[in-house]
Amino acid sequence: MLSVKDLVVNYGAIQAIKKVSFEIHTGEIVTLIGANGAGKSTILHTISGIMRPVSGQVTYLDRQIQKVSAPKIVQAGISQVPEGRHIFPGLSVQENLQMGAFLRKDRRNIAQAYEDVYNYFPVLKQRRHQDAATLSGGEQQMLAMGRALMAAPKLMLLDEPSMGLAPIFINEIFDIIRAINAAGTTVLLIEQNANKALSIANRGYVLASGEIKLSGTGQELLANTAVQKAYLGG
Amino acid sequence: MKANFKYNISWLAVMVIGFVAIDACEFLGIINTFIENMLVTIGINIILATGLNLIIGFSGQFSLGHAGFMAIGAYATGIMTQTIATPLGFYLSMVIGIVIAMIAALIVGIPTLRLRGDYLAIATMGAAEIIRILINNLKITNGAAGLFNIPPLVTWATVYVLMCLTTIVTVNFIHSRNGRAIMSVREDEIAAEAMGINPTRWKLAAFVFGAATAAIGGSLHAAYIQTIAPGDFNIMASIAILIIVVLGGVGSITGTFVAAIVLGALDTILQNFGTLRMIIYSLALILIMIFKPSGLLGNWELSFKHLGIHQRKEQSIHE
Numbered sequence: 001m002l003s004v005k006d007l008v009v010n011y012g013a014i015q016a017i018k019k020v021s022f023e024i025h026t027g028e029i030v031t032l033i034g035a036n037g038a039g040k041s042t043i044l045h046t047i048s049g050i051m052r053p054v055s056g057q058v059t060y061l062d063r064q065i066q067k068v069s070a071p072k073i074v075q076a077g078i079s080q081v082p083e084g085r086h087i088f089p090g091l092s093v094q095e096n097l098q099m100g101a102f103l104r105k106d107r108r109n110i111a112q113a114y115e116d117v118y119n120y121f122p123v124l125k126q127r128r129h130q131d132a133a134t135l136s137g138g139e140q141q142m143l144a145m146g147r148a149l150m151a152a153p154k155l156m157l158l159d160e161p162s163m164g165l166a167p168i169f170i171n172e173i174f175d176i177i178r179a180i181n182a183a184g185t186t187v188l189l190i191e192q193n194a195n196k197a198l199s200i201a202n203r204g205y206v207l208a209s210g211e212i213k214l215s216g217t218g219q220e221l222l223a224n225t226a227v228q229k230a231y232l233g234g
Numbered sequence: 235m236k237a238n239f240k241y242n243i244s245w246l247a248v249m250v251i252g253f254v255a256i257d258a259c260e261f262l263g264i265i266n267t268f269i270e271n272m273l274v275t276i277g278i279n280i281i282l283a284t285g286l287n288l289i290i291g292f293s294g295q296f297s298l299g300h301a302g303f304m305a306i307g308a309y310a311t312g313i314m315t316q317t318i319a320t321p322l323g324f325y326l327s328m329v330i331g332i333v334i335a336m337i338a339a340l341i342v343g344i345p346t347l348r349l350r351g352d353y354l355a356i357a358t359m360g361a362a363e364i365i366r367i368l369i370n371n372l373k374i375t376n377g378a379a380g381l382f383n384i385p386p387l388v389t390w391a392t393v394y395v396l397m398c399l400t401t402i403v404t405v406n407f408i409h410s411r412n413g414r415a416i417m418s419v420r421e422d423e424i425a426a427e428a429m430g431i432n433p434t435r436w437k438l439a440a441f442v443f444g445a446a447t448a449a450i451g452g453s454l455h456a457a458y459i460q461t462i463a464p465g466d467f468n469i470m471a472s473i474a475i476l477i478i479v480v481l482g483g484v485g486s487i488t489g490t491f492v493a494a495i496v497l498g499a500l501d502t503i504l505q506n507f508g509t510l511r512m513i514i515y516s517l518a519l520i521l522i523m524i525f526k527p528s529g530l531l532g533n534w535e536l537s538f539k540h541l542g543i544h545q546r547k548e549q550s551i552h553e
Contacts (some may be wrong), residue, residue, distance in 0.1 A: 045258070046265060048428060050427060051422070051427070070427050070428065070430065070432075071427075071430035071432055072430075073430075073486075074428070074430030075430060077427075079428070080428045082425060086422050086424055086425035086428070087422070087425065088417070088421035088422055088425065089412065089422075090417065090420075090421050091417060091418060091421060091422060095414055098411065098413060098414060099415065099426070099429050099431065101428055102411070102415060102429050102430055102431055103429075103430040138476065147429070151429070157273055164363045175379045181412070197539075
């Protein structure tokens, strides 16, 4: 579905991504794990069109998209749940969701999309008229995910969904990621919580200093001693 | 859509009642020329400040150049109605003023809306000064002397109707999907972009919309006061409009109304105090800012919807 080939991205003067290649197949959950500053978010921003690569290709459904603008990429079916949630604090929960469907023209299906989001996250329905700023951290993460779902994505990019959340919320969020995937959305999951991420992922890539060091299925990487040492506290 | 229509009709009814009330007072002699003059100034200020509030309060951009766009509207009317001194000529001149102001806003906005905060304020202030200095040096605008004897094609009723119209259009724009796109850019630009909302485009939309309302205010000002000069549209004029927005509450159109009325009345009452006037006026501003820093009304809006706010939100989103 999406393939990244020889991607090089600079962050100011620093080369943040050095020739990274990986692939995501339709229906998979793929995770990119790695420490802070490994370049995970940079890759994600490049896919979603917010940052531009120096060289390399991003191919999505047989189309090169590394030069396509962010709105067009959203329209093509890739939506992003940004790191740190980035909800719109002064808008209500429902207005936040409405903005997620901003580019959709099929008004009739949008009503259904609200229902789907409220099914995944019943708490958002209870709070739909509240300002998003009044939600707890976990609820805000749910809102960010719900908002991305409103665009009816084929591929969902999740940037550190577990960041700063209580363990009970982390489990809930990961269960929902699985459910979203089971309903037909391909997922690229970026995580520092390698244990959790690998346990739900079909495949994973380990990123360090802008390069892919290891790849394999979720189970393989979980069992890998080097990964255990570096990321799993083994 | 249906709900919005109902609220618009309710507001329209309020506006008609207001019109009849003012008309009756005029007829009974309660409103003399002096008070009428005050009411017209308030009305024009509301038009100007509503547009600026859209830029500052809802798109979150800090513009200090509102008087520049007002000048464009004023001069379009001043110049055109001297040859076509009919009401039709006035409305035509107003439309032309709006178009020129919107083009000017595009030219100013495309490069400057990438700037933030103080830089944007300085850039828009500079743009307004450029407009003023151009007017100061052109033959067609009669230079620094300005234009006199502009035909009096505007009555308080014209100002009132246009004030209602711009307010209705602005409020509906804010509550539309596009209005929320503008607010989402204010709330979080990165997230807005990730949703496929182009931040620069929507900031520009708000800026151009605001410039258009400024031009309307300028046209009315020129045709009512009948004389205009470049000095009327300097930085202090921009700041006077800004004061209304900030005092009323950034992001509250109701606040803009209240502040324009309070300041207009205060200004008129204080005329009896001579030179003390500006001191008392400034003191009043300072006091309000100390005790109510978010403005008189914060971002609170008067609304029929307060009675049934939940139903409304649901409906307006699903339609």
